[in-house]
Amino acid sequence: MGTKRQFRIWRGDESGGDLQDYTVEVNEGEVVLDVIHRLQATDAPDLACRWNCKAGKCGSCSMEINGMPRLGCMTRMSTFGETDTVTVTPLRTFPIIRDLVTDVSFNYEKARETPAFAPPEDVAPGDYRMQQVDVERSQEFRKCIECFLCQNTCHVIRDHEENKHAFAGPRYFIRAAELDMHPLDTKTDRKEYAQAEQGLGLCNITKCCTEVCPEHIKITDNGIIPMKERVVDRRYDPLVWLGSKIFRRGQVPQTSVTSGRSSGPVHASAGHGGVHSHAGGSHDPRAEVQTQSGVNWHREVPHPTAPAVDDRGRLPLTELTFDRAAAPSPFGDDVTFPLPPEHLNFAHPTQDEQQH
Amino acid sequence: MTTTTRIERHHYDVVVIGAGGAGLRAAIEARLAGKKTAIISKSLFGKAHTVMAEGGAAAAMGNVNSRDNWQVHFRDTMRGGKFLNNFRMAELHAKESPHRIWELETYGALFDRTKDGKISQRNFGGHEYPRLAHVGDRTGLELIRTLQQKIVSLQQEDKRDHGDYEARIKVFAETTITELLLDGDRVAGAFGYYRESGEFILLEAPAVVLATGGVGRSYKVTSNSWEYTGDGHALALRAGATLINMEFLQFHPTGMVWPPSVKGILVTESVRGDGGVLKNSDGKRFMFDYVPDVFRKQYAETEEEADRWYTDPDNNRRPPELLPRDEVARAINSEVKAGRGTPAGGVYLDIASRRSAEEIRRRLPSMYHQFKELADVDITKEPMEVGPTCHYVMGGVEVDPDSGAAYGHVRGLFAAGEVSGGMHGSNRLGGNSLSDLLVFGKRAGGHAASYADQLTSRPTIAVGAVEAAVETALAPLQRDTGENPYTLQQDLQAVMGDLVGIIRREGELADALVRLTELRERVAKVSAAGGRRYNPGWHLALDLRNMLVVSECTAKAALERQESRGGHTREDYPAMDPKWRQVNLVCSLDGDAVRLTHKPLPTMRGELISLFDRTELSKYLTDEELADFDALVAHAEEAGK
Ligand SMILES: Cc1cc2nc3c(=O)[nH]c(=O)nc-3n(C[C@H](O)[C@H](O)[C@H](O)COP(=O)(O)OP(=O)(O)OC[C@H]3O[C@@H](n4cnc5c(N)ncnc54)[C@H](O)[C@@H]3O)c2cc1C
Ligand code: SF4
Numbered sequence: 001m002g003t004k005r006q007f008r009i010w011r012g013d014e015s016g017g018d019l020q021d022y023t024v025e026v027n028e029g030e031v032v033l034d035v036i037h038r039l040q041a042t043d044a045p046d047l048a049c050r051w052n053c054k055a056g057k058c059g060s061c062s063m064e065i066n067g068m069p070r071l072g073c074m075t076r077m078s079t080f081g082e083t084d085t086v087t088v089t090p091l092r093t094f095p096i097i098r099d100l101v102t103d104v105s106f107n108y109e110k111a112r113e114t115p116a117f118a119p120p121e122d123v124a125p126g127d128y129r130m131q132q133v134d135v136e137r138s139q140e141f142r143k144c145i146e147c148f149l150c151q152n153t154c155h156v157i158r159d160h161e162e163n164k165h166a167f168a169g170p171r172y173f174i175r176a177a178e179l180d181m182h183p184l185d186t187k188t189d190r191k192e193y194a195q196a197e198q199g200l201g202l203c204n205i206t207k208c209c210t211e212v213c214p215e216h217i218k219i220t221d222n223g224i225i226p227m228k229e230r231v232v233d234r235r236y237d238p239l240v241w242l243g244s245k246i247f248r249r250g251q252v253p254q255t256s257v258t259s260g261r262s263s264g265p266v267h268a269s270a271g272h273g274g275v276h277s278h279a280g281g282s283h284d285p286r287a288e289v290q291t292q293s294g295v296n297w298h299r300e301v302p303h304p305t306a307p308a309v310d311d312r313g314r315l316p317l318t319e320l321t322f323d324r325a326a327a328p329s330p331f332g333d334d335v336t337f338p339l340p341p342e343h344l345n346f347a348h349p350t351q352d353e354q355q356h
Numbered sequence: 357m358t359t360t361t362r363i364e365r366h367h368y369d370v371v372v373i374g375a376g377g378a379g380l381r382a383a384i385e386a387r388l389a390g391k392k393t394a395i396i397s398k399s400l401f402g403k404a405h406t407v408m409a410e411g412g413a414a415a416a417m418g419n420v421n422s423r424d425n426w427q428v429h430f431r432d433t434m435r436g437g438k439f440l441n442n443f444r445m446a447e448l449h450a451k452e453s454p455h456r457i458w459e460l461e462t463y464g465a466l467f468d469r470t471k472d473g474k475i476s477q478r479n480f481g482g483h484e485y486p487r488l489a490h491v492g493d494r495t496g497l498e499l500i501r502t503l504q505q506k507i508v509s510l511q512q513e514d515k516r517d518h519g520d521y522e523a524r525i526k527v528f529a530e531t532t533i534t535e536l537l538l539d540g541d542r543v544a545g546a547f548g549y550y551r552e553s554g555e556f557i558l559l560e561a562p563a564v565v566l567a568t569g570g571v572g573r574s575y576k577v578t579s580n581s582w583e584y585t586g587d588g589h590a591l592a593l594r595a596g597a598t599l600i601n602m603e604f605l606q607f608h609p610t611g612m613v614w615p616p617s618v619k620g621i622l623v624t625e626s627v628r629g630d631g632g633v634l635k636n637s638d639g640k641r642f643m644f645d646y647v648p649d650v651f652r653k654q655y656a657e658t659e660e661e662a663d664r665w666y667t668d669p670d671n672n673r674r675p676p677e678l679l680p681r682d683e684v685a686r687a688i689n690s691e692v693k694a695g696r697g698t699p700a701g702g703v704y705l706d707i708a709s710r711r712s713a714e715e716i717r718r719r720l721p722s723m724y725h726q727f728k729e730l731a732d733v734d735i736t737k738e739p740m741e742v743g744p745t746c747h748y749v750m751g752g753v754e755v756d757p758d759s760g761a762a763y764g765h766v767r768g769l770f771a772a773g774e775v776s777g778g779m780h781g782s783n784r785l786g787g788n789s790l791s792d793l794l795v796f797g798k799r800a801g802g803h804a805a806s807y808a809d810q811l812t813s814r815p816t817i818a819v820g821a822v823e824a825a826v827e828t829a830l831a832p833l834q835r836d837t838g839e840n841p842y843t844l845q846q847d848l849q850a851v852m853g854d855l856v857g858i859i860r861r862e863g864e865l866a867d868a869l870v871r872l873t874e875l876r877e878r879v880a881k882v883s884a885a886g887g888r889r890y891n892p893g894w895h896l897a898l899d900l901r902n903m904l905v906v907s908e909c910t911a912k913a914a915l916e917r918q919e920s921r922g923g924h925t926r927e928d929y930p931a932m933d934p935k936w937r938q939v940n941l942v943c944s945l946d947g948d949a950v951r952l953t954h955k956p957l958p959t960m961r962g963e964l965i966s967l968f969d970r971t972e973l974s975k976y977l978t979d980e981e982l983a984d985f986d987a988l989v990a991h992a993e994e995a996g997k
C-alpha cells in the first residue's frame with residue numbers, strides 16, 4: 001500500500017505566503033495531482049489548485065514541481081526518490097491568486113491581440129481542399145493545450161514584468177506561425193506582424209519554452225525560427241548575398257548553444273558545475289563578432305540539448321539545496337537576464353535599425 | 357461574516373452557461389444575430405470538457421465512402437439509441453452535421469485530410485461508414501480551440517467597430533452559476549460567484565442557454581472532471597423545466613483500470629477501430645460470444661472475417677469489438693464477473709500484438725504519449741487493462757427539438773449539448789456528441805436570440821430571490837459543525853457506483869433512494885473551511901446539492917424502467933421491451949422532491965420510419981406499431997403504382 005511522503009506546498013495569496021510542510025500518503029502509480037487531491041480531501045480542504053482532465057489534455061494543472069514548470073497530472077510520483085521532499089510552487093511569471101492558482105489573464109489578452117484566421121473569400125464552406133502534408137505543419141502547433149508553461153518559462157517575461165507589454169510569448173509566436181503556415185489563410189504579413197507587434201525580436205532562441213512543452217511541440221525550431229528567419233531574409237537581402245560570398249558553409253565557426261552538435265543531443269557535464277544552463281549564446285569569438293555586426297548568417301539551428309541531470313537522472317533543482325525561497329531559475333543560476341548581447345544569436349530589431 | 361454583500365451586476369441579451377462546444381457555438385450564433393452575449397464557464401476559457409474528446413465528430417459528408425448520407429447516419433443514430441431517440445433531433449443532427457463541420461474550417465480548423473484534400477473520416481463503433489472527422493486523436497481540442505478562436509475573431513471585429521473587445525461578447529471564466537432567477541415563468545437572469553475572488557455576480561438577461569455538460573462526477577470511476585456535477589440539469593429543474601432519459605448513462609467500455617494514475621481515463625474507441633482487440637485473462641478474444649441478435653447480420657462471426665474487414669470493409673462484416681459501446685461494456689462486465697478479468701478488475705485491450713509500433717504511434721499519437729507519460733505503459737509493447745467507466749449522460753433537459761427551448765413551465769430557457777436530452781435516446785454513438793454540440797448549439801443560440809428579440813418587456817429580478825441565492829451560497833462557509841464536502845462526495849459516489857452503476861437491480865435501486873435521502877440531509881448541513889477566495893472545498897459544497905438531485909432523478913428513473921435498453925441494464929429485466937420504448941420518463945421538481953411521470957414518445961414521421969426494413973423494426977416496435985408500419989408501406993406502394 002501507500003507510503004508516507006514529504007511535500008512542501010506554497011500557500012498564500014498576493015499579500016504573501018510560504019512553503020508549508022505536509023506528510024501525505026502516496027500510493028503506487030500516482031501523480032502529483034493525485035497527492036494534491038488527497039491533501040484537499042484531508043489536511044487542506046481549501047488548498048487552491050486548477051485541474052480538469054487529469055490526463056494532460058486541458059493544460060489546467062500547470063505548476064512548478066521542484067522548480068521545474070510541469071503539469072501536475074503528468075508528473076509521476078515514481079520519478080522522485082522515496083525520501084525526497086517534493087516542493088510544489090505556483091507559476092512564477094503570473095500574479096498569484098491563491099496557493100497554486102495564478103492569474104493567467106496575460107495569456108488571454110495576448111491571444112486576443114493575435115490576428116485571427118483570415119478565411120479565403122471565394123471558397124465556400126465544404127470546398128476547402130488541403131493536402132495532409134500541408135496541414136501537418138500547422139497541426140503541430142494546434143496540439144497546444146494552452147498550459148502556458150512556455151509562457152511561464154520564457155526569461156523575457158519571467159521576472160521581467162516590464163517586458164510583458166511588448167512580448168506575446170512563445171505560445172502566441174506559434175499561433176502566428178500556425179496561421180502563417182495555414183494553406184488557406186489569406187493574411188500575408190503574419191511574420192512582419194510578429195516582429196513588429198508581438199515582440200518576436202526579443203526572443204533569443206534559448207529554447208527553454210520547447211523544453212517545458214508537455215505536448216513536445218518544437219516551439220523554437222519549427223515555429224519561432226522559421227518566423228524569424230524569413231522576416232530577416234526579406235529585410236536584409238543584400239546581406240544574405242554578401243554573407244554567402246564571404247563565408248562558405250562549413251568554413252565558418254558555428255555558434256552553438258551549449259555544446260557541439262555532431263553527436264546529437266549532448267548531455268551536459270560537470271563543466272557546468274551541475275547548473276543547468278541553456279540560455280543560448282555563443283562563446284566563439286568570431287561568431288560573436290558577426291553577431292555584434294547584426295545578424296549571424298551562419299548560425300546553424302541549435303540542436304536540442306539535454307538538460308543537465310545528475311547521476312540519478314534528475315535536474316539538480318530542488319528547493320532545499322538552494323538558499324532562497326521560491327523556485328530557482330530553470331535557465332541555470334549562471335545566467336542573468338537580460339543576456340549580454342554577444343550571447344545572442346539574433347540581434348534586437350532596434351539594434352539593426354541603428355546600423356541603417 | 358460580512359454584513360453587506362457586494363454583487364456585481366451585468367446586463368446581457370443572451371447568457372450562455374458553459375464554454376464547451378455547445379456553449380461556444382451557441383454564443384457565436386447569438387452574437388452573430390446581434391445580441392449582447394455572455395459566456396460563463398467554471399474553468400478557464402478553452403478548458404471545458406470538450407477538449408477531452410478524442411475520436412472525432414460524426415458527420416455524413418461521404419468523403420471516404422460516397423455511399424454515406426444523412427439517411428444512413430440517421431439510421432445508425434436511431435439504432436444506437438435503440439429507437440428511443442427523439443427522432444426529430446436525430447434527423448436534424450444527421451442533416452446538419454456536415455455543414456457545421458465545414459463551417460469550422462472557415463473558422464480555421466485543420467482536420468486530417470483524405471488523399472484528394474477533403475476532410476478525412478474514420479471508423480467508429482456503431483457507424484456504418486467511416487464518418488468521424490478527426491484530428492489525430494485530439495478532435496475535441498481542435499473543436500474547442502477553433503470555436504474559442506472564432507470568438508476571439510468576433511471580439512476583434514467588435515474592437516474595430518466599437519473600440520472594445522468585450523462590447524458584444526464577453527467570457528466570464530472561472531465563474532460558477534448557482535441559481536437561475538425568474539420573473540414569473542420567464543427567465544430573468546443568472547446568479548453565481550467568481551471562483552477566484554468568491555465575489556458574487558448577477559447577470560440580468562431574458563434568455564439563458566444551458567450548455568453545462570454532464571453529471572459523471574457522481575461516480576467513482578469516471579472519465580469526467582470536477583466540472584461535471586450536473587449543475588445545468590439541476591438549474592433547469594429548479595427553474596421549472598423537466599429532464600428526460602435520466603436513467604441512461606453511458607459507461608465507456610474501455611477506461612483504464614490500472615495503474616491508478618490513469619484510472620478512469622479513456623482508451624479511445626479508435627484503438628478498436630484501428631485493429632485493437634479485447635481479450636480475457638485466458639487470452640481469448642471474447643467479443644464473438646456477445647453479439648446480440650439485433651446485430652448478428654452486421655458483425656463477423658470468425659476472427660478471420662473480422663480481420664479482413666480492416667482492409668476490405670465492403671466485402672466483410674465488422675469485428676464485434678466495434679459493437680455499440682453498451683454491448684462492449686456489458687461484455688466486459690460479464691467476463692470480469694465470471695472471473696476471467698485482470699487482477700485490477702478489467703480485461704486486456706491489445707493493439708501491441710496486432711499493429712507495428714510505428715503504425716500505432718502514427719495513428720494514435722496522443723494515446724501513446726499519454727500512457728507513456730502518465731503511467732509508463734508502452735501501448736506498442738503491452739496490452740492495456742481496461743474496464744467500464746462512467747462517461748456520458750444521455751438524459752438531460754427536455755427540449756423542443758428545433759429550437760432547444762426547455763419544456764416544462766419556464767420560458768426563455770434553452771439547452772444544448774450533453775445537458776440536453778432526447779437526441780441520443782438510450783445510448784449515444786461515439787462521435788455523435790461533438791456534432792450534436794455544433795448542430796444544437798447553433799440552434800439554441802439562434803433561437804435564444806430571436807426569443808430575446810420578440811420580447812416586449814424585459815423580465816425583472818426580485819430582490820428577495822437574489823438575497824436568498826446569496827444566503828444559500830454563503831451557508832456552507834458559515835456553518836462549522838457540518839461534514840466535510842469531500843467525505844460527502846465520496847459517500848455519494850459510493851452509492852451511485854455500487855447501487856446505480858452499470859448493472860442494476862430493483863433492491864439496490866430502492867436502497868440507493870433511501871441512502872440518497874439520508875445524504876440529502878447531510879448535504880444540507882455541509883460546512884466548508886476557509887474563506888471565499890478560490891476555495892475548492894466551498895465550491896464542492898455548493899456543487900453537492902446539484903449532484904444529489906440529479907442522482908435522485910437517475911435512481912428513480914432507473915427503478916421505474918423495467919427493461920434493459922442502451923445505457924440502462926436491469927439484471928431483473930434483461931430484455932428490451934417494445935412497450936417501454938414508447939415511454940419517456942420525465943423528471944420534474946415538486947417543491948424539494950423529484951417527481952417522475954410517464955410521457956409517450958413522439959411518433960416517427962412516415963418517410964423516416966420507411967428508411968428501416970421491417971425485420972429490424974420488429975425487434976423494437978410493438979405489434980400495433982408494426983401494423984401501422986405495414987399499412988404505411990402498403991399505402992406507399994399503392995401511391996407508387
Ligand atoms: C474523455 C472523453 C472523451 C470523449 N470523446 C468523444 C468523442 O470522441 N466524440 C464525441 O462526439 N464525444 C466525445 N465525448 C463526449 C463529449 O466530449 C462531451 O459530451 C461534450 O464535449 C460535451 O460538451 P458540452 O458543450 O455539452 O459541455 P462541456 O464541454 O463539458 O462544457 C461544459 C461547460 O459548462 C460549464 N459549466 C458547468 N456548470 C457550470 C456552472 N454551474 N456555471 C458556469 N459554468 C458551468 C463548464 O465550465 C464548461 O465550460 C468524450 C467525453 C469524454 C469525457
Ligand atoms: S526561445 Fe527562449 S526567448 Fe524565445 S520564446 Fe522560447 S523561452 Fe522565450
Ligand code: SF4
Nearest residue numbers: 144145147148150213
Ligand atoms: S506551446 Fe506547449 S508549453 Fe506552450 S502553452 Fe502550448 S502546450 Fe503549453
Ligand code: FES
Nearest residue numbers: 053054059061073
Ligand atoms: S488536469 Fe488537464 S492537463 Fe493536468
